[in-house]
Amino acid sequence: MATTNKQSSINPTGYVQGYLKWAIAFTASLGAILEVIDTSIVNVALTDIQATLGATVSEVGWVVTGYSIANVVLIPLSAWLGDYFGRKTYFIFSLVGFTIASVLCGLSLNLPMLVISRIVQGLCGGGLLAKAQAILFETFPPAEQGLAQAVFGVGVIAGPAIGPTLGGFLVDGLGWRWIFFVNIPFGILAVAMSFLFLPKDGDKTKAQNQAVDWWGILFLIVAIGSVQTLLEEGEQDDWFSSSFITTLLITSIIGFGLFIWQEMTTAHPAVDLRVLRHRSLAAGSLLSALVGMGLYGALFAIPIFAQSVLHFTATQTGLLLAPGALASAIVMVILGKVSTKVDARFLIAIGAVGTSGVMFQLAAITPQSGTDDLFWPLVWRGAFTVLMFLPLSLATLGGLPKQDISAGSGFYNLTRQLGGSIGIALLTTLLDRRQAFHRAVLLAKLTPYDPETNQRLDALGGFLQSQGMDTTTAQQQALALLSQTVNTQAAVLSYADIFRVVGTAFLCSLPLLLFLGKGNARAKAPVGH
Incomplete structure (x- = not known):
């Protein structure tokens, strides 16, 4: 009977109607939120994990690195995995695996067990983010995409700020293991909702009868795994003065070359790169990488500044970021109602210019800056970021034919995640170099x-x-x-430098808007756009 009701909720155009579409939206978004929060919630617990498990600083870093590598590798494969196993089956499998891996992380008795559990958690989490966004695009008609993507975007935008906030409370109050145990009730809820609300899988025989592109999968793992490891470990190993980092660079270049050749020549690729024929997807993915650099890069710098210069605790740092996350959520809901009626490029431009202005405002920080000085810039950063994120998703993916949305969403989310990793790596290096420079100038x-x-x-x-x-x-x-005093002043000047770099990068990204669609006319979009 439930199946009949779900089938009757689908209109002739293939979109879901009534309350069911919103149940699907909350179900998919809950899975994405779990994944995004876990990318940052661990950061505030590394010191406690290191002390409990007797690890060195470099060793405990693999708790973050292992998750990031596994996560990024799986994102572009999510479209093929969804076709092969069925969208609903694969989504539920990812949720179950993510929840079980969270339990294993919390129960870990030593560092190897924790790192392996985090890798499994990252592999399962990688299937949640891209599939959630694809599910929403395939469920809602074009006129309602703004609200649907707003529900999804609240978690993706606010997640990097919610993670440290929630992590700080849990670590200070209950211990680091609870940053993983907290996933259990929400994971179980998401699995139950997926069983109840996600539409039944369609015919999988076509995908399952096709040859599996094992070489493409292997080349992707080598390429993405190498470049992500390079980005995570580069600064610690002093980049290319290390033979390990140089080897990773060579391996990633060869891996990407072989991967592209394999995917463009095989009949049934694991990752369909042919979707990049859509101009909006190609330009939007590049802009997504820049947004990722600014979003995750700037958000990475602010907590470190608060803890290292202002000497905030983990909980205080989380509370500092919380108003910005709330502002993102509020603006996301408001924007969801109007985004399909306004040219997405106009909204993205406002967001980019506004975020750039906030970055230049943050560049005016001093050693005496406190919560009051950072409150409004962080609130405005949260608001302006939404003006880029939500319209960019609509402009990039809204014009794709329905059969290309899953592959396009995977590629789009991959570029944002990689952009974030590149941004953090570049800004970390710039921060260290500029700090050494300013210290030398001051000491002179x-x-x-x-x-x-x-x-x-x-x-x-x-x-x-x-x-x-x-x-x-x-x-x-x-x-x-x-x-x-000299060290503190040098640190403040170096943070000001990286805020200026991020602000300038957003301004330089504006010409890419010329290649995007309006984001509000998916049904009319031609195939080549």
Whole structure:
């Protein structure tokens, strides 16, 4: 009877009607939210994990790296896996695997067990993000895509901010294992909703009768795995001074070359690169990578600044990011109602210019900056980012024929994830290099022959002696305090530099809008656009 009701909820155009389409939207979005939050929730717990499991800093980093690599490898394969096993079956399998892997992560007795569990979690999570977005595009008619994608976008945009916030509370209150256990009830709920609401799988015999593109899958794993590892480990190994990083670069180039050749010459590719014939998808995916760099890169820098310079706790850092996440959610819902009626390129341009302005505003930070100084810039960043994310999804994927949406969504989400990884890697390197540069410039001005330097040291020494220190100890402590002041100022200047870089990158991305569609006329879009 339930199957009959679901079938009757599908209109002649193939789109779902009534309450069922919204049940599908919340089901798919819940799976995506779980995946996105887990990309960042672990970051605030690494110190506790390291202490509990007796790992080094480089070793515990693989808790994040393993998840990221597995996640990125699976995203472009999600379209083929959905066709081969059935969209509903594959989505439920991914949810079940993600939930079980979360349990294993929380129960891990040593670091290898935790890393392996995180890799499994990443493999299962990679199937949730792209499939969720594809499910929404295939469920809702063009006129309602804005609201549907808004439901999906709330999690994707707010997730990177919710992760550290939630993680901070759980780590400080219950311990690091609960950042994984918290997935269990939501995972079970998502599985139950998927069984109840997702439409029954269609005929899978065609996909299952086709030869599996094992070579394409292998080349993809080698290429994506190598480039993601390179991005995750490059800064720590001093980039190309390391033979390991150089080998990864060569392997990724060869892997991508073989992968592209294989996918363009085989009859039934694992990843259909031919969807890039749609101009909007090609341009939108490139712009998605830039948005990913700005979204994840800037969001990565702010918590580090708060904790390393302002000395915030994990919970305080999470609370600092929370208003921006709330602003994203509010604007996402409002925009969902009007996005299909307004040219997406106009909204993206406003978002890019606005986000750029916020980045230049953040570049004015000082060592005395606090929560009040960061509150409104972070709120506006959350709001303006939505103006890029939601319309970009509609402009990129909204004009695709229905049969190409799944493959297009996988490629689009892959570029955003890779863009985020590239952005974090580049900004981390730039942060270290600029900090060393600013420290050298500041130290060049602090010499024994500089009267101002001597006056400052004398003032510090005198103050410390008034607190009961002897002359020698006071002088040593004065030098240490001056060095700490220099380090702090150098750090602030370097963060200002990377905020300017992100702001400039958004402005430079504006010409790509000329290649996008309007995002509100999917049914009329020609095949080549």
